[in-house]
Amino acid sequence: MKLTPKEVREKSFNVVPIGYSRGAVRAFLEEVADFLKEVIRENHQLKDELSRKDREIEELRKEARAFREALRRLDEFSETVKAQAEAEAKKIVEEAEREARLIEEDIERLWKLREKLRLDLRALLLSYLEHLEESLRVRGGEGTSQGNDSRGPSSTEGQED
Known part of the structure; x- marks a missing residue:
């Protein structure tokens, strides 16, 4: 049975010859009605607060889901970036x-080209040297000693780079 403070205040009892004092019963009913009124008010406040807390909890749950989703996407992205970096x-x-x-x-x-060029140059220089020596011999055979160097033609023959 649900009682309101108004019903408690307006409650009447039958008068009997031997019973309780009407004033005392009325005072007690007023106290009970005031207490019931306060309990109902607190109950409404608690329900309102509970409703607010439920909304906050739901918001926090949504945020937690969004955060988990963001973390999952971040993990996927970091794996993708890592794989791309490794491939690169x-x-x-x-x-x-x-x-x-x-x-x-x-x-x-x-190196091979250098060696070939060195050998080709050496062969060319030797060929020039032989040609020069031949020219000197031919001239020397004519009776002139003009092209003879004190070192002689063989002094450059054995030299290398």
Whole structure:
């Protein structure tokens, strides 16, 4: 049975010859009505506060779900970035290794070319030297000694770079 403060205040009892004092009963009913009124007011306040807390909890739950979703997306993004970085690093290393091989091949080719040029130049110089010596012998055979050097033609023959 639900009672309101008004019903408690307006409650009447039958008068009997031997019973309670009407004033005392009325005073007690007023006290009970005031107390009931205060309890109802507090109950409404608590319900309002509970409703506010429920809304706050729901908002916090939504925020927590959004935060978890953001973390999940961030994890996915970081994995994607990491995979891309690893792939890019691998590509860079492969390209650097390829370029290093090409440079090594170029160096080897240049060393071989240098050696060939050195040998060709040596052969050319020896050929010129032989030609010069032949020219000197031919002139020397004519009776002139003008082109003879004190070092002689053989002094440059054994020299290398």
